[in-house]
Amino acid sequence: MIRDFAFQGAQMLLVLVLSPLLTGFVRKAKAYLLRRQGPPLLQPYRDLVRLMRKEVVLAENASWLFRVIPYIVFAGTWVAASLVPTFRGGLLFSWSADLIALIALLGSARFFLALAGLDVGTSFGGIGSSREMMIASLAEPAMLMIVFTLALIAGSTQLSIMAAYMVSGEVGLRVSLGLALLALIMVAIAENARIPIDNPATHLELTMVHEAMVLEYSGRHLALIDLSSELKLLLYLSVIACLFVPWGIAPPDASPQAIAVCFAAYLGKLVIGGVLLAVFETSIAKMRVFRVPAFLGAALMLGLLATLLLFVSGSL
Amino acid sequence: MAIYALYGVAALLVLTPIAVVLAASPRASNIIYGACLVVTMLLGVIGLVCLFGRTVSNATLPLGLPWLGAHFRIDALSAFFVIIVNLGSAAASLFALGYGRHEETPQRVLPFYPAYLAAMNLVVLADDAFSFLVSWEFMSLSSWALVVSHYRERENLRAGYVYLLMASFGTLALLLAFGLLAGAHGNYAFDAIRASHPSAALAALVLILTLVGAGSKAGIVPLHAWLPLAHPAAPSHVSALMSGVMTKVAVYGFVRIAFDLLGEPAWWWSMPVLTVGGITAVMGVLYALMQHDLKRLLAYHTVENIGIIYIGLGLALAFKAYGMPAASALALTAGLFHVFNHSIFKSLLFFGAGAVLNSTGERDMEHLGGLIHRMPQTAFVFLVGCVAISALPPLNGFVSEWMTFQAILLSPQLPSWGLKFLVPAVGALLALSAALAAACFVKAFGVSFLGRPRTPAAANARETDNNSLAAMFFLSALCLVAGILPGIFIDALAPVTNALVGVSMPHQTGLDWLTIVPIAESRSSYNGLLVFVFVTLSGSISAFAIHRLASDKLRRGPAWDCGYPDLSAVTQYTASSFAQPIRRVYGTAVFHAREIGEMPPPGSTRPARLTVELRDLIWDAAYEPIATFIGYAADRLNVLQFLTIRRYLTLVFSVLVLLLLVLAIWQ
Numbered sequence: 001m002i003r004d005f006a007f008q009g010a011q012m013l014l015v016l017v018l019s020p021l022l023t024g025f026v027r028k029a030k031a032y033l034l035r036r037q038g039p040p041l042l043q044p045y046r047d048l049v050r051l052m053r054k055e056v057v058l059a060e061n062a063s064w065l066f067r068v069i070p071y072i073v074f075a076g077t078w079v080a081a082s083l084v085p086t087f088r089g090g091l092l093f094s095w096s097a098d099l100i101a102l103i104a105l106l107g108s109a110r111f112f113l114a115l116a117g118l119d120v121g122t123s124f125g126g127i128g129s130s131r132e133m134m135i136a137s138l139a140e141p142a143m144l145m146i147v148f149t150l151a152l153i154a155g156s157t158q159l160s161i162m163a164a165y166m167v168s169g170e171v172g173l174r175v176s177l178g179l180a181l182l183a184l185i186m187v188a189i190a191e192n193a194r195i196p197i198d199n200p201a202t203h204l205e206l207t208m209v210h211e212a213m214v215l216e217y218s219g220r221h222l223a224l225i226d227l228s229s230e231l232k233l234l235l236y237l238s239v240i241a242c243l244f245v246p247w248g249i250a251p252p253d254a255s256p257q258a259i260a261v262c263f264a265a266y267l268g269k270l271v272i273g274g275v276l277l278a279v280f281e282t283s284i285a286k287m288r289v290f291r292v293p294a295f296l297g298a299a300l301m302l303g304l305l306a307t308l309l310l311f312v313s314g315s316l
Numbered sequence: 317m318a319i320y321a322l323y324g325v326a327a328l329l330v331l332t333p334i335a336v337v338l339a340a341s342p343r344a345s346n347i348i349y350g351a352c353l354v355v356t357m358l359l360g361v362i363g364l365v366c367l368f369g370r371t372v373s374n375a376t377l378p379l380g381l382p383w384l385g386a387h388f389r390i391d392a393l394s395a396f397f398v399i400i401v402n403l404g405s406a407a408a409s410l411f412a413l414g415y416g417r418h419e420e421t422p423q424r425v426l427p428f429y430p431a432y433l434a435a436m437n438l439v440v441l442a443d444d445a446f447s448f449l450v451s452w453e454f455m456s457l458s459s460w461a462l463v464v465s466h467y468r469e470r471e472n473l474r475a476g477y478v479y480l481l482m483a484s485f486g487t488l489a490l491l492l493a494f495g496l497l498a499g500a501h502g503n504y505a506f507d508a509i510r511a512s513h514p515s516a517a518l519a520a521l522v523l524i525l526t527l528v529g530a531g532s533k534a535g536i537v538p539l540h541a542w543l544p545l546a547h548p549a550a551p552s553h554v555s556a557l558m559s560g561v562m563t564k565v566a567v568y569g570f571v572r573i574a575f576d577l578l579g580e581p582a583w584w585w586s587m588p589v590l591t592v593g594g595i596t597a598v599m600g601v602l603y604a605l606m607q608h609d610l611k612r613l614l615a616y617h618t619v620e621n622i623g624i625i626y627i628g629l630g631l632a633l634a635f636k637a638y639g640m641p642a643a644s645a646l647a648l649t650a651g652l653f654h655v656f657n658h659s660i661f662k663s664l665l666f667f668g669a670g671a672v673l674n675s676t677g678e679r680d681m682e683h684l685g686g687l688i689h690r691m692p693q694t695a696f697v698f699l700v701g702c703v704a705i706s707a708l709p710p711l712n713g714f715v716s717e718w719m720t721f722q723a724i725l726l727s728p729q730l731p732s733w734g735l736k737f738l739v740p741a742v743g744a745l746l747a748l749s750a751a752l753a754a755a756c757f758v759k760a761f762g763v764s765f766l767g768r769p770r771t772p773a774a775a776n777a778r779e780t781d782n783n784s785l786a787a788m789f790f791l792s793a794l795c796l797v798a799g800i801l802p803g804i805f806i807d808a809l810a811p812v813t814n815a816l817v818g819v820s821m822p823h824q825t826g827l828d829w830l831t832i833v834p835i836a837e838s839r840s841s842y843n844g845l846l847v848f849v850f851v852t853l854s855g856s857i858s859a860f861a862i863h864r865l866a867s868d869k870l871r872r873g874p875a876w877d878c879g880y881p882d883l884s885a886v887t888q889y890t891a892s893s894f895a896q897p898i899r900r901v902y903g904t905a906v907f908h909a910r911e912i913g914e915m916p917p918p919g920s921t922r923p924a925r926l927t928v929e930l931r932d933l934i935w936d937a938a939y940e941p942i943a944t945f946i947g948y949a950a951d952r953l954n955v956l957q958f959l960t961i962r963r964y965l966t967l968v969f970s971v972l973v974l975l976l977l978v979l980a981i982w983q
Contacts (some may be wrong), residue, residue, distance in 0.1 A: 012854075032396065040585060045539060049866075051387035052862060052866035052867060054867060055869035055870060056867075056869065056870045056871070057737070057871050057872075057873045057876075058870055058872050058873070059872075059873065059874065059875035059876070060872050060873065060874060060875065061686065061689070061768055061875070063688045063689060063766065064688075064692075065695075065699070070856060071855040071856075071859045072851070072855060074853030074854075074855065074858060075850075075851045075852070075853075075854040075858065076851055078854050079850045079851050081845065093397065093846060093850075095831065095837065095841045095843070095848040096643070096829070096841070096842070096843035096847060096850075097842060097843070097846075097847050098840050098841065099708070100721055100840075101709055101714075101718065101842050101847065102719075103849075104707065104708060104709050104714055105709055105847065107706075107708055107751075107754060108356060108703070108708040108709060109704065110470060110754075111708055111757075114758045114762070115758055115761060115766060117761050117762075118758070118762030118766045118767055118889065118894075119688075119762075119766040119767065119873045120767070120877075121686070121766070121767030121768035121875070121885065121888045122362075122875050122876075122877035122881065122882075122888070123877065123887050123888065123889060124877055124878055125877075125889075126767075126889020126893065126894065127889065129758060129762065129889070129894070130759075130893065130894040130895070130897055130898075133754065133755035133759075133894075133896055133897075133898070134755070134898050134901060136751055136754065136755065137748070137749075137751045137752050137755050137898060137901075138751070138901075140747065140750070140751035140754075141747035141748040141750075141751050144721070144743075144744075144747035144750075145743070145747065148721075148724070148725065148740070148743060151725050151840075152725065152728060154975050155838075155839065156838055156839045156840060157722070157725070157839070157840040158838070158839070158840060158841065161838055166691075171937055192418070192966065210687060215876060215877070215878065216875060216876055216877070218876075219867065219869075220862050220866055220867055223862075224858070224862075228462050240718060246770065259520060262480050268718060275657055281748050287374055289897070290897075290900060290901075293901045300744070300748075303744075304740060304741070304744050305955055307740040307743070307744075308737065308740050308741075310728060311727075311728050311736045311737070311739065311740050312736060312737075314728065
């Protein structure tokens with residue numbers, strides 16, 4: 001029990017510590033692909049610390065909600081991220097929220113962030129919120145269809161049990177899994193505001209979605225929101241890793257050596273995921289905002305198709 | 317217990333003449349609403365006692381049909397709906413203690429209000445078709461009187477007209493359904509109907525008629541047309557009752573007939589129910605997204621939730637037909653739990669809209685904004701309602717939708733091919749509607765309560781009175797409790813599902829950490845309490861740590877807005893502009909939405925205009941032709957009003973001859 005508790009705590013800290021590093025790594029990889037030197041790997045940590053120490057400049061008519069939202073968004077994302085199995089299965093509290101609840105928890109975070117965009121009453125905030133909700137209105141159902149597909153295969157919506165099932169030999173190669181993976185990658189790109197949906201590094205306001213929404217935030221509030229986005233990227237990579245590359249997740253009773261190996265494997269998965277993301281992002285151009293529905297609609301259809309296949313035949 | 321419930325109903329009915337007498341006095345609204353509050357609370361307690369005591373009791377009154385009498389009965393299902401009706405009514409009465417004081421014409425509201433509450437109670441208590449239909453019609457008429465209480469506004473009169481037509485249509489369908497159920501011998505008592513087993517074709521016809529009849533009251537697409545007109549037209553506490561409670565009474569009618577009176581379902585019954593549910597859910601929320609009238613948005617959103625409830629009920633029918641009682645119990649519990657949840661948060665949201673209407677005189681969101689500064693407590697409870705209705709954890713709306721999803725995940729075991737294709741599609745529609753609901757309520761809350769005030773009315777709004785706030789805080793506390801301790805509510809529904817599908821979901825409250833586990837722990841589990849505790853703890857710990865260790869300094873300054881802040885509040889995002897991306901994505905297909913931009917020529921100082929055209933295709937396709945046809949027929953038949961006496965006599969005589977001929981040939 002105490003051991004499990006310690007591991008759950010360790011996981012909470014681990015995702016918190018690793019997530020800025022992952023973002024830094026992706027940025028570095030992108031810079032390398034562009035033949036630039038890029039910021040140092042630890043730059044996101046420095047940014048966070050610097051922002052935390054700065055005073056908050058709050059718009060005159062910002063309400064109490066505006067000040068509370070960064071904490072809500074951060075807490076929701078953090079809790080969601082710490083319930084995803086990373087390198088060791090059997091998290092103490094993983095049963096308290098299954099994959100559907102995790103998605104909904106991220107949905108809560110987004111709901112509040114979109115409200116924050118509207119709170120100050122500026123046009124950029126509004127444009128960000130309204131586009132974010134439009135993207136979410138397609139990304140969330142697509143994600144749920146992916147969850148349906150995986151849950152129908154594994155017979156469970158619990159992440160740890162799904163991961164255990166995926167690693168067992170019963171799964172095999174399935175059409176529906178392939179469709180789900182493709183759809184999940186598309187959704188992950190959209191949810192994390194990456195190119196081609198949104199540009200995390202842009203400074204041209206009209207092309208931003210996520211950044212426009214949080215434009216009025218500064219200081220510690222901005223630090224928390226940045227940290228939540230970094231956590232979300234880590235979360236999605238962990239979910240993909242846990243469901244589609246489930247090898248190297250130690251069982252709860254594994255020896256310390258095995259756990260160390262699995263931890264290294266997890267880091268390896270993150271590195272590979274980060275490199276793939278960087279390569280993808282550098283090789284594609286950002287799309288117009290009204291092309292996004294077609295992109296995400298395709299993800300939704302893929303998810304629906306995968307679910308339909310499973311309803312028609314359990315072995316597809 | 318049934319007789320005590322009837323005493324309560326009688327007390328409410330007695331209040332009606334009292335209200336007529338008192339209406340002129342300034343204290344009338346306090347007396348009537350106070351009395352309604354007490355009586356409905358007592359009725360609610362009776363419901364609770366019956367549900368948890370698992371008792372069934374009957375009462376017969378020597379009213380109604382002379383050879384039948386009026387039968388009333390509280391079983392588990394009735395008790396559950398008695399609780400819903402009276403919980404909503406008590407909250408509405410408490411709210412009205414404050415809100416009703418601002419009523420300009422109390423004599424048009426007060427007498428009908430207790431009658432309306434009594435009628436809703438009677439519908440769920442009735443145990444024979446005659447009492448059921450009379451109560452049903454009584455409920456329609458008393459609510460109609462409340463809808464047209466502000467009769468000087470043209471829109472309200474039109475709403476009342478459409479409502480009356482649709483209500484009669486719905487009752488007609490139910491009348492036919494009960495006529496078929498009663499059979500050749502006219503057994504109107506529910507016991508007799510239960511004992512008789514209708515043939516498959518007859519049962520199918522009854523099911524369709526019930527779906528239409530109860531559905532038109534509940535607001536399923538395409539029979540929803542009256543709902544967004546009538547619900548907002550009534551005073552806000554009545555809107556809350558109509559949207560939060562009366563639609564649930566309609567769901568009760570459907571559940572009572574489809575699950576109880578009709579006996580064993582056929583496999584295909586679930587198909588129309590599921591199809592209607594899925595379409596209703598998505599269409600309802602899309603309609604809601606296009607609105608900028610706060611109360612109308614809420615009314616349209618009721619349509620969405622009715623869809624979600626019907627999806628749960630449809631799945632329960634399918635599982636029941638294929639002999640999967642455990643899954644059926646899960647789906648039915650999900651549907652009924654959503655009935656409860658929706659009645660709470662929809663009432664809460666309508667109260668919030670009423671409070672806003674009271675203090676600003678505005679229902680149009682384009683004229684609101686920034687109310688969170690002027691009405692902080694209303695804003696808080698409205699936000700709770702918005703989070704709950706958007707199905708976000710850790711509040712209650714999420715739990716019932718989560719359970720519906722779990723039920724969908726059990727459905728590949730259904731052997732029918734039709735359902736194999738239909739259920740995933742319905743699942744996708746459900747997921748889509750959940751995501752759109754979040755967008756809809758970001759818009760509703762964000763545009764009305766956040767940002768800067770768009771009109772002086774909004775800028776000078778005042779916080780609403782304490783009674784209204786008490787009602788809203790009570791309901792939002794219930795949203796939280798039902799969200800973090802859903803096990804209690806699921807267990808409370810066990811006798812209902814036991815009675816309707818034979819089994820109930822596994823007992824929940826004894827599980828570790830108060831988790832809910834619908835089927836097995838290896839399959840799925842959710843713990844709202846832990847999620848809530850985790851989020852609260854990690855949020856407050858991080859806030860504490862950052863304030864202590866990093867910085868707690870704060871400075872107010874002008875908004876940044878990329879360096880171009882515009883001082884005019886008109887430049888903010890409005891309800892229409894917020895919905896614009898979603899309108900572009902979904903609206904062109906569903907509403908034939910067209911945007912016409914009109915730019916002045918260079919040099920002209922005329923403002924540019926953007927006109928958005930939306931068409932309600934359902935109205936155009938289904939209602940408009942019927943209305944046109946009736947108008948046409950009426951015009952033609954109008955000639956008959958202006959005949960001479962000779963022609964009338966000829967007409968009467970020829971009809972007589974014709975009828976005699978028919979009779980002669982017949983025999």
